[in-house]
Amino acid sequence: MRTTRVVHSPTTSNGRPQKALAGPALVCALLAFSxxxxxxxxxxxxxxxxxxxxxxxxxxxxxxxxxNVEVTTVSKEPEEVWKTSSAVYVITNxxxxxSGVTSIPEALRLAPGVEVARIDSNKWSxxxxxxxxxxxxxxxxxIDGRTxxxxxxxxxxxxxxxxxxxxxxxxxxIRGPGATIWGPNALNGVINIITKSSKxxxxxxxxxxxxxxxxxxxxxxxxxxxxxxxHYRVYGLAFDRGPEYHSDGNNYDSWxxxxxxxxxxxxxDAQNSFTVEGDIYDEGAGETVTATTYAPPYSQIFRGxxxxxxxxxxxxxxxxxxxxxxxxxxxxxxxxDRREPNFADYRNTVDVxxxxxxxxxxxxxxxxxxxxxxxGTNPTIVSGLYFTPKTRxxxxxxxxxxxxxxxxxxxxxxxxxxxLLKTNYTGLEFEPTVRVLWTPTxxxxxxxxxxxxxxxxxxxxxxxxLLGLVxxxxxxxxxxxxxxxNPNFKSERLNGYELGYxxxxxxxxxxxxxxxxxxxxDLFSENLIGPPFLEPSPPPPHLLLPAEFGNGLEGTxxxxxxxxxxxxxxxxRLGASYSFLQMExxxxxxxxxVGTAPIVEGSSPRHQLTADSWFDFTKAFNLDLTYRYVSAxxxxxxxxxxxxxAQFVWRLNSHYRLSVVGRNLLQPYHYEFASDPGPNVGxxxxxxxxxxWER
Amino acid sequence: xxxxxxxxxxxxxxxxxxxxQVKAAYLYNFGKFVTWPAxxxxxxxxxxxxxxxxxxxxxxESTVAGESMGGKKIAVKKISNVQEAAASCSVLFISSSEExxxxxxxxxxxxxxxxxxxxxxxxxxxxxxxxxxxxGDRIRFEVNLNAAGxxxxxxxxxxxxxxxxxxxxxxxx
Numbered sequence: 001m002r003t004t005r006v007v008h009s010p011t012t013s014n015g016r017p018q019k020a021l022a023g024p025a026l027v028c029a030l031l032a033f034s035x036x037x038x039x040x041x042x043x044x045x046x047x048x049x050x051x052x053x054x055x056x057x058x059x060x061x062x063x064x065x066x067x068n069v070e071v072t073t074v075s076k077e078p079e080e081v082w083k084t085s086s087a088v089y090v091i092t093n094x095x096x097x098x099s100g101v102t103s104i105p106e107a108l109r110l111a112p113g114v115e116v117a118r119i120d121s122n123k124w125s126x127x128x129x130x131x132x133x134x135x136x137x138x139x140x141x142x143i144d145g146r147t148x149x150x151x152x153x154x155x156x157x158x159x160x161x162x163x164x165x166x167x168x169x170x171x172x173x174i175r176g177p178g179a180t181i182w183g184p185n186a187l188n189g190v191i192n193i194i195t196k197s198s199k200x201x202x203x204x205x206x207x208x209x210x211x212x213x214x215x216x217x218x219x220x221x222x223x224x225x226x227x228x229x230x231h232y233r234v235y236g237l238a239f240d241r242g243p244e245y246h247s248d249g250n251n252y253d254s255w256x257x258x259x260x261x262x263x264x265x266x267x268x269d270a271q272n273s274f275t276v277e278g279d280i281y282d283e284g285a286g287e288t289v290t291a292t293t294y295a296p297p298y299s300q301i302f303r304g305x306x307x308x309x310x311x312x313x314x315x316x317x318x319x320x321x322x323x324x325x326x327x328x329x330x331x332x333x334x335x336x337d338r339r340e341p342n343f344a345d346y347r348n349t350v351d352v353x354x355x356x357x358x359x360x361x362x363x364x365x366x367x368x369x370x371x372x373x374x375x376g377t378n379p380t381i382v383s384g385l386y387f388t389p390k391t392r393x394x395x396x397x398x399x400x401x402x403x404x405x406x407x408x409x410x411x412x413x414x415x416x417x418x419x420l421l422k423t424n425y426t427g428l429e430f431e432p433t434v435r436v437l438w439t440p441t442x443x444x445x446x447x448x449x450x451x452x453x454x455x456x457x458x459x460x461x462x463x464x465x466l467l468g469l470v471x472x473x474x475x476x477x478x479x480x481x482x483x484x485x486n487p488n489f490k491s492e493r494l495n496g497y498e499l500g501y502x503x504x505x506x507x508x509x510x511x512x513x514x515x516x517x518x519x520x521x522d523l524f525s526e527n528l529i530g531p532p533f534l535e536p537s538p539p540p541p542h543l544l545l546p547a548e549f550g551n552g553l554e555g556t557x558x559x560x561x562x563x564x565x566x567x568x569x570x571x572x573r574l575g576a577s578y579s580f581l582q583m584e585x586x587x588x589x590x591x592x593x594v595g596t597a598p599i600v601e602g603s604s605p606r607h608q609l610t611a612d613s614w615f616d617f618t619k620a621f622n623l624d625l626t627y628r629y630v631s632a633x634x635x636x637x638x639x640x641x642x643x644x645x646a647q648f649v650w651r652l653n654s655h656y657r658l659s660v661v662g663r664n665l666l667q668p669y670h671y672e673f674a675s676d677p678g679p680n681v682g683x684x685x686x687x688x689x690x691x692x693w694e695r
Numbered sequence: 696x697x698x699x700x701x702x703x704x705x706x707x708x709x710x711x712x713x714x715x716q717v718k719a720a721y722l723y724n725f726g727k728f729v730t731w732p733a734x735x736x737x738x739x740x741x742x743x744x745x746x747x748x749x750x751x752x753x754x755x756e757s758t759v760a761g762e763s764m765g766g767k768k769i770a771v772k773k774i775s776n777v778q779e780a781a782a783s784c785s786v787l788f789i790s791s792s793e794e795x796x797x798x799x800x801x802x803x804x805x806x807x808x809x810x811x812x813x814x815x816x817x818x819x820x821x822x823x824x825x826x827x828x829x830x831g832d833r834i835r836f837e838v839n840l841n842a843a844g845x846x847x848x849x850x851x852x853x854x855x856x857x858x859x860x861x862x863x864x865x866x867x868x
Contacts, residue, residue: 056758058720063728063857066720067835270798320795323776410773442753504752507713 085415085435085447087175087500087514096165098614098624100647100661102214105158111173112561112577115604117673120681121244122159122255122285125673128175128189130557130583130604138455140186143193146314146332149185151374151394152345154458159285160308162259164219164235166205169196176516177453177496181400184421187455187494198223198231198265204695211688215240232264245669245682252303257283271320278313288676291342292384292467294538298478299469301677304341311335324364327356342382349374367401384467392463395424413437425457426491443504454491461489461549479543486548493521511564518557525552525593552591557583571616579608602635620651636674642666657692715751717834718827719758722788726764728854729810731785732847741767742783744774747790777803789813805845819862835859
């Protein structure tokens with residue numbers, strides 16, 4: 001819902017991976033590393049408390065000399081991020097460029113606490129603090145304030161969320177239920193993708209390249225202006241990505257996309273500004289699916305191409321009325337068409353949001369209202385997968401109010417708020433939060449939060465019929481199980497407890513530590529609701545095991561995320577993150593769940609580690625390395641893996657840049673997640689070259 | 696091994712300055728090249744104020760700690776409203792968080808005879824007195840003389856010589 005930032009500043013320096021150290025060994029090294037710095041940190045804190053200490057030798061310089069001092073730009077203090085009372089991590093434009101990734105999901109690997117597992121060339125399983133899945137149903141995803149969470153099957157179709165990465169300002173990743181200002185279904189996190197203002201993307205950029213997996217890609221943008229107050233950009237992109245590794249030779253997962261879009265920013269006067277932006281795309285993404293039918297052959301595997309197309313347009317009016325006094329009004333329309341070999345969704349979504357903020361003495365009140373209607377039509381393509389009714393409108397009404405109170409100015413802040421929401425499947429629901437932020441010195445912050453959050457029911461639980469073949473009886477009668485809509489399915493609930501600590505050690509070392517304990521109730525389950533019976537219709541007569549999606553699981557997760565970054569010297573920066581996750585999911589007493597708890601538990605990695613190094617040999621050459629380790633996914637029989645990425649960049653002059661990128665370099669292929677029917681897909685070593693021209 | 700390597704490097708690094716250090720040093724130094732009208736000269740401390748989200752951490756405080764300007768002790772104040780500047784500020788640094796409100800802030804500031812400084816894009820062109828600008832790895836500044844004149848500030852020629860760009864004309868010359 002909240003369309004703009006928790007974090008106002010694009011400047012943060014957090015970090016990524018490095019080279020080959022065994023996972024656990026590096027964990028120990030990093031932990032030891034943090035302790036080794038504590039004494040130094042203490043000295044620093046004392047310094048900042050004692051105003052008599054003078055530690056800026058530059059003040060003795062003349063103006064002329066000051067103008068000749070070289071400054072580092074990569075280690076700007078992440079001021080805004082670290083004064084936030086939630087577990088925020090900001091992936092910057094530079095981090096995206098340095099990592100050599102070519103898609104949003106791959107960029108999300110850069111954030112701690114996020115599990116990104118590539119299923120095949122065009123699909124991922126993504127989760128935050130556990131619960132990774134193909135559609136990330138507990139994570140709210142927004143692109144420039146436009147929610148891309150789909151209420152049909154609950155979640156985000158990652159393969160159609162493409163943006164021109166060169167024009168992304170930052171990706172804010174909020175682990176945990178976040179603040180009240182975000183919309184629904186931000187149960188485990190929010191991913192907020194923010195593109196640059198068109199004022200900051202003036203001129204041409206063209207980027208083209210290709211390699212063994214990323215077979216070819218082209219990104220072109222032009223930004224211009226009319227006078228000082230009206231800026232615009234238009235872009236186009238296209239890519240063709242080849243299949244990953246298939247041990248059975250069925251290379252079904254190629255991916256191609258053609259996309260274009262624009263953004264305009266108009267500052268009408270000092271108070272009022274308007275943004276209008278839109279995109280349009282046409283995609284093909286190969287997949288393999290199981291298609292079940294009442295008639296023979298009952299169950300077959302289809303390989304085909306998802307035909308995906310759509311477009312969106314968003315307009316936003318922001319009005320600044322004074323200090324901490326502003327409002328914004330936003331509306332968007334989004335169309336997505338999805339035609340899969342066994343299923344289709346043609347969807348129109350309209351959304352309007354209003355946000356207002358005003359100050360009171362030592363307080364800031366923020367409140368908002370929103371409404372959304374999403375109408376989808378789902379024609380039946382195979383008889384075993386259908387929705388009733390075929391055309392439905394999902395409605396959402398939301399509101400929130402939040403009060404930020406300065407208990408001790410610049411030292412202690414209290415945030416109280418609640419979100420209210422109502423959908424066509426729920427009554428009025430409340431999602432309250434209490435957050436405390438303590439800033440004992442300018443260089444460290446401590447925060448704690450309690451939040452109640454929920455994930456609302458979707459069409460998947462309330463309007464969906466899904467047939468699966470169990471077997472064929474000796475007399476030839478087919479035996480199916482079918483999930484039918486469950487009118488009693490209610491929201492999944494979370495009580496989340498969080499604690500965080502951030503610290504700046506001198507000007508070069510920064511770290512962020514967060515811990516959480518989440519208590520879940522009414523989690524999604526797959527329930528068998530009765531004994532099998534003979535169902536005469538639809539023909540032929542068949543044995544049916546009745547099933548539905550329910551709220552039959554509960555449990556807890558706990559974990560720690562640690563993300564240090566070090567500007568070692570001006571030309572060399574190191575970053576790392578380590579995430580620990582322990583999930584304990586169980587069947588609720590009396591639940592009819594078929595036994596999915598161990599699968600949920602065993603589909604997220606317990607340990608994740610990344611380390612990165614950015615090294616600038618000169619202004620013209622840099623080498624960026626990334627290492628990552630992900631522990632095993634026991635329920636999916638996916639082994640743990642380590643791999644590494646590398647990028648070498650050569651800036652020929654201020655207009656041209658050449659780079660060579662290698663990803664997943666440590667083995668010819670490795671497995672990250674279980675795939676659709678058929679053998680798991682290995683993620684290949686990928687190498688590509690690219691040229692970028694800017695003017 | 697990794698640990699030892701890293702910590703020794705960090706301890707020994709004498710790398711370049713941070714942006715904050717350079718900008719804070721400018722804020723401290725500019726006061727030496729500006730003459731305020733007598734009304735402003737009466738206050739008992741020399742206030743360097745930061746309006747909006749403070750980008751300096753504690754670097755500005757540590758830069759001016761124990762220093763004085765024209766016989767007055769320098770004090771750093773963080774303010775959230777430009778009206779708070781009236782009482783005790785001589786130099787007003789406007790944080791980039793205030794970009795959207797800039798025109799209103801500058802209009803108010805000129806009645807308070809404040810030396811306005813900011814790293815907001817085109818600050819001097821938009822009517823600020825001194826704009827900090829990045830030139831590659833270096834931070835330099837532009838001066839708007841008309842803005843200085845409106846604020847009744849007299850700038851020394853030394854300041855103008857070092858500026859990368861001077862906008863407007865010296866009033867009365």
